[in-house]
Amino acid sequence: MNEHVHETADLTKNQTLVMGALTRSKGPLSAYTILDQLRDNGFRAPLQVYRALDKLVEFGLVHRLESLNAFVACRHPGCDGDDTIAFMICERCGQVNEITDTALAMRLKQLAGEASFALKKTTIELRGICRTCQVA
Amino acid sequence: MNEHVHETADLTKNQTLVMGALTRSKGPLSAYTILDQLRDNGFRAPLQVYRALDKLVEFGLVHRLESLNAFVACRHPGCDGDDTIAFMICERCGQVNEITDTALAMRLKQLAGEASFALKKTTIELRGICRTCQVA
DNA sequence: GTATGTGACGTTATCTCATTACAAGATTGC
DNA sequence: GCAATCTTGTAATGAGATAACGTCACATAC
Structure with missing residues (x-):
C-alpha cells in the first residue's frame, strides 16, 4: 500500500470540501467549526461533516486529535496509516x-x-x- | 512528593463518592455514568461529578482517558503525577x-x-x- | 467578634461534540 | 430495467462539558 493512496480525485464533493477546510487551516478544527466554514457550500448538518471526516481519517488523510476533539490534515506524507x-x-x-x-x-x-x-x-x-x- | 499523597481522609464527601464509584468499577466510567450511580447519594448535576473528577485527577488518584472521554481510578501506585x-x-x-x-x-x-x-x-x-x- | 478570603457545594442553563433514524438520489453490476 | 450499494440530506436526540449564578462552612486577620 502506497502512501496516501487516495488523492483528491478519489474524494467525493463533501470529502473534498472538508479536506480543503482542514488543509487551509493552520491548526486543528472541530467538526462544528468545519460545518460553519462550509455553510456557504451547502453544508447544513453536523453529520455531513462527520461522514466526510470518517472517510478522510480512514484514508489516512486526516488525523483525529483525541485530547482536543478536533481534526487535522495530515502534514506528514510518509505515514501510511499503519504508522505510530x-x-x-x-x-x-x-x-x-x-x-x-x-x-x-x-x-x-x-x-x-x-x-x-x-x-x-x-x-x-x-x-x-x-x-x-x-x-x- | 510522595506517591498518592492524598488519601481518603483528605477527600471531600463528593470526591470520596466519585472515587468510590471508580474504584468499584472494573473499567473506565464516563462522568454521566458516575452521575447516575450517585443519584441515590444526592448527586443531581454533572458539575458535581466534574468538580470532583478535576480534583481527583489533580491529586493523581484518577486518570482521564482522552480517547474514551472517561475516567479510571489509578491502579498503579508508583505514579507520582509527573510520570508518563x-x-x-x-x-x-x-x-x-x-x-x-x-x-x-x-x-x-x-x-x-x-x-x-x-x-x-x-x-x-x-x-x-x-x-x-x-x-x- | 467581625470582616474578609477561600474553597466546596448546589442549581439552572447552555454549549460543544457526536450519533441514530429515516428518506432520497446516484452508481455500478447484472 | 432492476437490485445492491454507496453517498447524501434532514431532523431529532444523545452524550460530554462548562458558564454563571448564589450559598455555605471554615479559616485567618484585624
Whole structure:
C-alpha cells in the first residue's frame, strides 16, 4: 500500500470540501467549526461533516486529535496509516506537529507484545508550548 | 512528593463518592455514568461529578482517558503525577491496563527536547484486544 | 467578634461534540 | 430495467462539558 493512496480525485464533493477546510487551516478544527466554514457550500448538518471526516481519517488523510476533539490534515506524507504517529500540540498557538519515530513505535509494539495485547491503534499526544511560543 | 499523597481522609464527601464509584468499577466510567450511580447519594448535576473528577485527577488518584472521554481510578501506585503513563485499552472487555516504561518516557522527552517543545503532559493510549479476550 | 478570603457545594442553563433514524438520489453490476 | 450499494440530506436526540449564578462552612486577620 502506497502512501496516501487516495488523492483528491478519489474524494467525493463533501470529502473534498472538508479536506480543503482542514488543509487551509493552520491548526486543528472541530467538526462544528468545519460545518460553519462550509455553510456557504451547502453544508447544513453536523453529520455531513462527520461522514466526510470518517472517510478522510480512514484514508489516512486526516488525523483525529483525541485530547482536543478536533481534526487535522495530515502534514506528514510518509505515514501510511499503519504508522505510530505522535502529535505535539502547542497550547498557546494551537499548532500541531506530527512526528513519527521508529524507536518510539518499536517500544510500544514491544510493550504490547509483552502483554500479549493485540494492538490496533495508538494515540500519542504531547501537550506543551512550542519553540516559537516560548520565545514570544 | 510522595506517591498518592492524598488519601481518603483528605477527600471531600463528593470526591470520596466519585472515587468510590471508580474504584468499584472494573473499567473506565464516563462522568454521566458516575452521575447516575450517585443519584441515590444526592448527586443531581454533572458539575458535581466534574468538580470532583478535576480534583481527583489533580491529586493523581484518577486518570482521564482522552480517547474514551472517561475516567479510571489509578491502579498503579508508583505514579507520582509527573510520570508518563501509557494505557492499554481492550476494545472488547473495556478493561484498562496502566503501564509506565522508562524507555518510552525517555524517548518522548528526548523528542520533545529536540523540537524545543516544553512538554507539559503526555497522553498515550493503546487500543486493541487484551490477552484474555483473544483466547475467548 | 467581625470582616474578609477561600474553597466546596448546589442549581439552572447552555454549549460543544457526536450519533441514530429515516428518506432520497446516484452508481455500478447484472 | 432492476437490485445492491454507496453517498447524501434532514431532523431529532444523545452524550460530554462548562458558564454563571448564589450559598455555605471554615479559616485567618484585624
